[in-house]
Amino acid sequence: QVQLVESGGGLVQAGGSLRLSCAASGRTFSSYHIMGWFRQVPGNEREFVGAITWSGASVFYGDSVKGRFTISGPNAKNTFYLQMNSLKPEDTATYYCAAYVNLSGTYTKAAYYDYWGQGTQVTVST
Numbered sequence: 001q002v003q004l005v006e007s008g009g010g011l012v013q014a015g016g017s018l019r020l021s022c023a024a025s026g027r028t029f030s031s032y033h034i035m036g037w038f039r040q041v042p043g044n045e046r047e048f049v050g051a052i053t054w055s056g057a058s059v060f061y062g063d064s065v066k067g068r069f070t071i072s073g074p075n076a077k078n079t080f081y082l083q084m085n086s087l088k089p090e091d092t093a094t095y096y097c098a099a100y101v102n103l104s105g106t107y108t109k110a111a112y113y114d115y116w117g118q119g120t121q122v123t124v125s126t
Helices: none
Strands: 003-007 010-013 018-025 034-040 047-053 059-061 069-072 079-084 093-100 120-125
Touching (some): 018 034, 018 093, 018 120, 059 069, 079 093
Parallel strands (some): 010 120
Antiparallel strands (some): 047 059, 069 079, 093 120
16 A cells, blocks of 8 residues: 655744655655655645656756755655745645656646645745
């Protein structure tokens, strides 16, 4: 059974930093599979934050976070990281990691992802 377990959310002041973690287990992943990060606020669709291939060789970012967020991984424990710097109040959301393994669509769309973490709340205060 595939599990994606997230940790690291919390409350931070604007301009601060947080690092989210996502530990994947339960199956073997290939180098071309993708770990994505999304965020969602109530009433909105899940927004693409960024993604990384399982090999770590290719990384992609959404326009709203380019230059501020960094995705890395996996480490030896199949854990990925989302380092968030220069946080803004508009970054407040529930953040999710997700694994895209069937590669049936596009990695920027949440609907194509196969496995999801439980989500972690990030709140950025002014």
